[in-house]
Amino acid sequence: MGALTLNQVTKSFGTTQVIKGVDLNVEDGEFCVFVGPSGCGKSTLLRMIAGLEDVTSGDVTIDGARVNDLAPARREIAMVFQSYALYPHLTVRDNMGLALKQAGTPRAQILQATEKAAEMLALAHLLERRPAELSGGQRQRVAIGRAIVRRPKLFLFDEPLSNLDAALRVQTRIEIARLHRELGATMIYVTHDQVEAMTLADKIVVLRGGVVEQVGRPMDLYNDPDNTFVAGFIGSPQMNFLDAGKLGLRSDRLGIRPEHLVPGGGQISGRVSHVEKLGGETLVYLSSDDHGLLTVRLFGEQDYAVDEVVGLGFEPNRAFHFDAEGRRLR
Amino acid sequence: MSQARHSTARSLAAHAVLILYTVIALFPVFVVVINSFKNRRAIFADPLAVPTAESFDLVGYRTVLAQGDFVLYFQNSLIVTVASLFFVLLFGAMAAFALSEYRFRGNMLMGLYLALGIMIPIRLGTVAILQMMVASGLVNTLTALVLVYTAQGLPLAVFILSEFMRGVSDDLKNAGRIDGLSEYTIFFRLVLPLVRPAMATVAVFTMIPIWNDLWFPLILAPSEATKTITLGSQVFIGQFVTNWNAVLAALSLAILPVLVLYLIFSRQLIRGITAGAVK
Numbered sequence: 001m002g003a004l005t006l007n008q009v010t011k012s013f014g015t016t017q018v019i020k021g022v023d024l025n026v027e028d029g030e031f032c033v034f035v036g037p038s039g040c041g042k043s044t045l046l047r048m049i050a051g052l053e054d055v056t057s058g059d060v061t062i063d064g065a066r067v068n069d070l071a072p073a074r075r076e077i078a079m080v081f082q083s084y085a086l087y088p089h090l091t092v093r094d095n096m097g098l099a100l101k102q103a104g105t106p107r108a109q110i111l112q113a114t115e116k117a118a119e120m121l122a123l124a125h126l127l128e129r130r131p132a133e134l135s136g137g138q139r140q141r142v143a144i145g146r147a148i149v150r151r152p153k154l155f156l157f158d159e160p161l162s163n164l165d166a167a168l169r170v171q172t173r174i175e176i177a178r179l180h181r182e183l184g185a186t187m188i189y190v191t192h193d194q195v196e197a198m199t200l201a202d203k204i205v206v207l208r209g210g211v212v213e214q215v216g217r218p219m220d221l222y223n224d225p226d227n228t229f230v231a232g233f234i235g236s237p238q239m240n241f242l243d244a245g246k247l248g249l250r251s252d253r254l255g256i257r258p259e260h261l262v263p264g265g266g267q268i269s270g271r272v273s274h275v276e277k278l279g280g281e282t283l284v285y286l287s288s289d290d291h292g293l294l295t296v297r298l299f300g301e302q303d304y305a306v307d308e309v310v311g312l313g314f315e316p317n318r319a320f321h322f323d324a325e326g327r328r329l330r
Numbered sequence: 331m332s333q334a335r336h337s338t339a340r341s342l343a344a345h346a347v348l349i350l351y352t353v354i355a356l357f358p359v360f361v362v363v364i365n366s367f368k369n370r371r372a373i374f375a376d377p378l379a380v381p382t383a384e385s386f387d388l389v390g391y392r393t394v395l396a397q398g399d400f401v402l403y404f405q406n407s408l409i410v411t412v413a414s415l416f417f418v419l420l421f422g423a424m425a426a427f428a429l430s431e432y433r434f435r436g437n438m439l440m441g442l443y444l445a446l447g448i449m450i451p452i453r454l455g456t457v458a459i460l461q462m463m464v465a466s467g468l469v470n471t472l473t474a475l476v477l478v479y480t481a482q483g484l485p486l487a488v489f490i491l492s493e494f495m496r497g498v499s500d501d502l503k504n505a506g507r508i509d510g511l512s513e514y515t516i517f518f519r520l521v522l523p524l525v526r527p528a529m530a531t532v533a534v535f536t537m538i539p540i541w542n543d544l545w546f547p548l549i550l551a552p553s554e555a556t557k558t559i560t561l562g563s564q565v566f567i568g569q570f571v572t573n574w575n576a577v578l579a580a581l582s583l584a585i586l587p588v589l590v591l592y593l594i595f596s597r598q599l600i601r602g603i604t605a606g607a608v609k
Contacts, residue, residue: 052504073510085501089523102510146509158501 002153002186009058020210035197036207078147079156086131157189228326251321258297265313366578390579403562414479422487430495447485470553483536494528530598
């Protein structure tokens with residue numbers, strides 16, 4: 001219970017179309033991540049699924065039923081917001097129980113549901129506090145708890161980790177992944193952070209300018225991108241794009257991931273412009289006359305001096321070929 | 331060290347200016363109050379003297395209370411002020427919520443139209459208002475005053491509150507919608523508590539002109555049963571003889587209720603005024 005289908009969904013604000021015909025299938029129990037640069041329409045799409053924005057045309061279907069004209073509360077969804085959006089005047093317990101209370105659930109059942117959710121999220125000792133008395137991480141856990149209590153068909157997350165600091169972000173990310181395993185619920189998750197997308201998703205939807213660029217499992221997107229946008233967006237540091245003509249190849253551009261460029265070859269040469277040592281890996285930035293700025297990712301600690309000239313090579317079957325419009329040539 | 335001395339000097343100077351202003355502002359009130367406790371001769375002999383054992387006289391208060399209807403005048407003023415305040419805050423907040431929350435055609439124009447009243451004094455329309463009140467049979471009723479004052483207070487209320495409501499997190503309202511709260515519940519339970527400081531600010535700025543107004547009570551509701559306190563005090567001011575004791579006593583009494591209302595709102599008010607300035 002909890003399959004989502006979008007069929008030719010569009011959204012216009014006045015005369016500007018921000019979602020330009022999106023088709024998507026999310027299976028029951030799947031963790032689906034919408035990812036893309038800011039302004040790509042991923043949050044708008046999520047809010048359309050939630051019912052917070054009207055759908056201009058097309059169908060939104062949850063479990064086979066068209067929900068375009070249903071109010072958000074009747075779509076059996078729950079949403080977790082970036083700014084937590086807890087009710088400031090209610091205790092943690094009442095925050096989590098409000099939706100059930102509105103739906104007319106018996107008090108004993110609400111109590112049981114909130115206790116259970118609080119236990120899952122280690123919030124039991126905070127139940128009588130108000131949101132103002134909680135830390136950022138605790139507030140986000142309450143917001144997630146509020147979503148769990150409703151037992152929704154769909155969980156919607158709108159950049160839930162963006163307001164947390166780095167350590168807490170990793171911790172909460174793991175927690176969300178654990179919840180997904182335990183609840184087996186369908187989750188739609190919006191983020192601009194491709195690391196979150198890669199680590200959480202069963203299925204990633206890459207959006208740009210209101211259009212779906214590619215849908216697929218994280219490793220499929222990583223190893224088999226459809227175009228330069230997806231290739232450049234997924235993976236960090238970004239993929240290098242080389243001028244294929246200068247290498248005597250027939251395609252327009254050649255994409256090579258930083259870890260697949262190896263020093264010592266003779267095909268490309270560049271001058272080291274900057275070195276970042278991260279302990280476990282070393283990132284070497286080179287400027288090449290033919291190809292612009294290139295990034296090389298090397299394992300472990302490596303010593304390179306700025307202005308040193310380095311020759312680079314790559315395995316041809318690790319490289320992706322793209323045409324002039326950025327489409328992948330296979 | 332010099333930094334610290336410098337800031338002491340600065341805060342002394344700031345306080346001196348503030349104290350000076352307070353003295354200037356409170357001086358008329360002070361003169362009214364002390365003279366209301368003096369006999370007529372003492373008021374004219376030395377208006378600035380505080381009441382002494384021989385000049386102390388409650389004749390003003392006795393006259394005011396003996397006039398009998400003053401309790402009624404007070405009651406009228408309170409009813410008109412509180413009712414108008416209630417409607418201004420309720421309708422102003424609702425209009426502000428709609429303007430800040432919903433996207434609809436003509437939203438901007440509607441906002442401008444509602445704020446226009448700030449620049450156009452309602453008294454320009456007095457004749458038309460009077461004709462309207464006569465036609466609807468509302469002359470000499472408190473309803474007439476409440477209606478006029480509600481109209482008078484709304485533009486500023488809508489203007490200030492819609493600015494504040496734009497600042498209330500969208501996520502919070504959306505969370506309420508997903509949890510099944512009605513738009514009214516979202517408005518009353520989530521949004522209103524968050525704009526409470528702004529509401530207090532609007533309340534004070536709306537309340538004081540209404541309480542002090544002489545114009546509309548004189549024109550729309552001058553009957554004995556509907557006189558407000560400011561109008562009622564006028565009976566002591568004659569063309570040839572003015573009963574200063576009674577006027578001063580009535581004015582002193584008239585300060586009290588509005589002072590109480592102000593004290594109720596003031597804590598919120600200070601937060602409202604500083605909300606934009608201090609992060």
